[in-house]
Amino acid sequence: MGLIEWLSGKAPTEKPILAPEPPTSVIEGIIEDPSTKEVALLNYNNPHNDKVTSEANNGSINSLEKMLASNPYFAAGGGLMVLGAGFAMLRQGISSFANLMYRRLIVDLEIRNSDKSYDWFLNWMSNYKNRVSRQLSVKTTYVQHQNGSVATGFSFVPGPGNHWFRYKNAWFFVKRERSERIHNSGQPMETVTLKTLYKDRYLLASILDEARQMAMKLSEGKTVLFKSWGQDWRVFGKPRKKRVIDSVILDKGIKESILHDLKEFLKSGAWYHNRGIPYRRGYLLYGPPGSGKTSFIQALAGEFDYNIAIMNVGEPNLTDDRLAYLMNNIPEHTILLLEDIDAAFNNRAQSNEKGYVSGVTFSGLLNALDGVASAEEVITFMTTNHPDKLDPALLRPGRIDFKVLINNASDYQVEQMFMRFYDDQEKANVFMQKFKELELPYVSTAQLQGLFVQFKESPKLATRNIGILKSPHMNNFFYE
Numbered sequence: 001m002g003l004i005e006w007l008s009g010k011a012p013t014e015k016p017i018l019a020p021e022p023p024t025s026v027i028e029g030i031i032e033d034p035s036t037k038e039v040a041l042l043n044y045n046n047p048h049n050d051k052v053t054s055e056a057n058n059g060s061i062n063s064l065e066k067m068l069a070s071n072p073y074f075a076a077g078g079g080l081m082v083l084g085a086g087f088a089m090l091r092q093g094i095s096s097f098a099n100l101m102y103r104r105l106i107v108d109l110e111i112r113n114s115d116k117s118y119d120w121f122l123n124w125m126s127n128y129k130n131r132v133s134r135q136l137s138v139k140t141t142y143v144q145h146q147n148g149s150v151a152t153g154f155s156f157v158p159g160p161g162n163h164w165f166r167y168k169n170a171w172f173f174v175k176r177e178r179s180e181r182i183h184n185s186g187q188p189m190e191t192v193t194l195k196t197l198y199k200d201r202y203l204l205a206s207i208l209d210e211a212r213q214m215a216m217k218l219s220e221g222k223t224v225l226f227k228s229w230g231q232d233w234r235v236f237g238k239p240r241k242k243r244v245i246d247s248v249i250l251d252k253g254i255k256e257s258i259l260h261d262l263k264e265f266l267k268s269g270a271w272y273h274n275r276g277i278p279y280r281r282g283y284l285l286y287g288p289p290g291s292g293k294t295s296f297i298q299a300l301a302g303e304f305d306y307n308i309a310i311m312n313v314g315e316p317n318l319t320d321d322r323l324a325y326l327m328n329n330i331p332e333h334t335i336l337l338l339e340d341i342d343a344a345f346n347n348r349a350q351s352n353e354k355g356y357v358s359g360v361t362f363s364g365l366l367n368a369l370d371g372v373a374s375a376e377e378v379i380t381f382m383t384t385n386h387p388d389k390l391d392p393a394l395l396r397p398g399r400i401d402f403k404v405l406i407n408n409a410s411d412y413q414v415e416q417m418f419m420r421f422y423d424d425q426e427k428a429n430v431f432m433q434k435f436k437e438l439e440l441p442y443v444s445t446a447q448l449q450g451l452f453v454q455f456k457e458s459p460k461l462a463t464r465n466i467g468i469l470k471s472p473h474m475n476n477f478f479y480e
Contacts, residue, residue: 107201113190114232117208121192124211125174126157128165135161135176160190167207170200223301226309226334228318228326233309242302248295249416249445254404255296258283261402262300262379269377282369282380282399286387287406290446293383296406297337306379307334313360314344320364327368328375338382342389362391370398408442411435417445421452422459431463443469 111118125131137159163174172194179189194204222239248255265281272279285293301308309330313323330336344360369380382400384390394400409417414435418428447469455462 105198106195107198107204109194109204111192111194117211118190118192120211120215121208122157124207124214125163125165126155127214128167130167131158131163131165133158133161133163135159135163168203170196170203172196172203172207223298224307226307226331228309228311228315231322231325233326233329233331236310240298243295243299245299245303247420248292248299249413249420250292250296250406251410252412254406258296258300258402258404259303262304265379266304278370278398279376280370280378280380282382282401284382284384284387284395284400284403285406286384286403288408288442288444289385290444291406291408292445293406294337294339297335297381297383301335305333307331308337309334310337310339313338313341313365316359319359320361320367323360323364324368327378330375330378336378336380338380340384341382341394342384342386366393366399369394409445409448413445414443414448417448417452418459418462421456422462424459427459427463431459431466434463434466435469438466438469440469 111121113119135158136156139155139157158174158176160176160178163176165172165174173196175193175195177191177193179191194207196203219239221242223242224239225236226233227236228234245255245259262281269279285296287293298308300306311323311326312318327336344365395403411432415428415432418431419425422428451462451466451468454468455465
């Protein structure tokens with residue numbers, strides 16, 4: 001029996017009967033099993049057939065299927081649970097990978113409507129040409145002039161939704177969202193989110209800087225007015241052209257003394273801080289109506305490149321807490337103006353001259369001006385027509401540091417105002433002679449300005465009609 005027949009387990013094939021050979025001697029022995037080396041050599045020289053291997057594999061798969069089918073846990077749904085868990089892990093892995101790539105490749109910038117740059121960016125984007133916007137909001141400007149005419153204008157700004165724009169060969173995705181939450185000012189909460197590639201993130205600062213420059217250019221050479229609205233300060237109307245300080249004619253030495261004091265205060269910040277003195281200054285301008293108090297404050301703001309924040313202390317909805325918050329959050333480089341301070345309080349009692357009672361107490365006003373919760377680096381101007389009605393506690397230093405009377409027009413003011421309008425000294429002398437002949441007990445600068453504006457082209461007509469000053473209520477009529 002050969003090695004192959006032995007391994008295969010087949011009986012040896014019978015050989016054909018041949019002619020008898022001559023008898024030989026018989027050798028007896030033992031048949032040994034093949035060695036491992038011989039079996040390996042046989043497998044190498046006689047490789048298995050592919051068909052046999054395939055049949056063997058199919059047999060294994062069938063065996064696996066039979067085993068799974070016969071498994072009671074798999075048949076009861078455990079297999080589906082395992083497969084579902086596998087797919088869930090795969091989906092979570094893909095989601096985690098996508099989030100990782102998003103964080104690595106995309107950068108987001110969120111701008112809230114409580115931030116100043118919010119309006120700057122919307123204004124910049126509404127004027128930017130390379131943008132794609134399908135959702136727009138209209139912004140209407142409405143101005144009614146004194147003669148009754150009305151001027152309106154419309155501008156379209158990106159509304160809530162998705163927008164695209166291209167800036168310096170980089171694409172930006174913009175999403176403006178409006179929340180149901182209400183801000184302290186009564187306006188809904190809004191956010192603008194900018195998305196771009198991480199490699200272009202430096203362009204975000206460039207965009208905001210351009211938006212800021214555009215906003216500053218619109219208010220360049222102008223004075224911005226703020227009014228309190230809820231818990232915030234909001235721009236009131238359009239920015240106004242700066243008033244030239246020389247256009248306000250005050251009596252001798254008054255303008256120069258206030259200018260000198262304010263200049264000294266603005267450059268003495270370090271001196272105040274080194275000595276532990278609160279860095280703030282309070283001014284009180286008092287005098288009759290029409291003497292130019294508010295006009296002078298507006299001219300001062302233009303001279304020092306400041307804005308004006310107007311607050312009505314007698315507002316019914318104003319409380320002590322809200323007053324303190326507003327005074328501690330005044331916009332930078334802004335003068336706080338409290339007009340007609342006597343109308344809110346009369347000897348520490350709330351005044352009801354206007355038919356309502358303010359929510360601010362006298363102690364709340366004092367604490368806001370000079371208390372623990374008072375703000376620093378604030379310039380406060382107060383005006384009043386009746387200084388005798390003010391409580392002495394309000395007039396003490398630290399709350400009011402500089403008091404000055406802005407009175408009716410003196411002869412010096414009358415002559416200077418004539419020269420301001422007509423610049424003719426000879427005609428000014430004639431006008432002053434006529435003015436003294438009237439023997440008026442007083443005349444306000446507002447009355448003089450009304451006369452000069454009415455006859456702005458002819459100083460002779462102004463002199464001829466000087467009698468109008470005797471009847472201030474007739475200033476709007478033309479007299480020969």
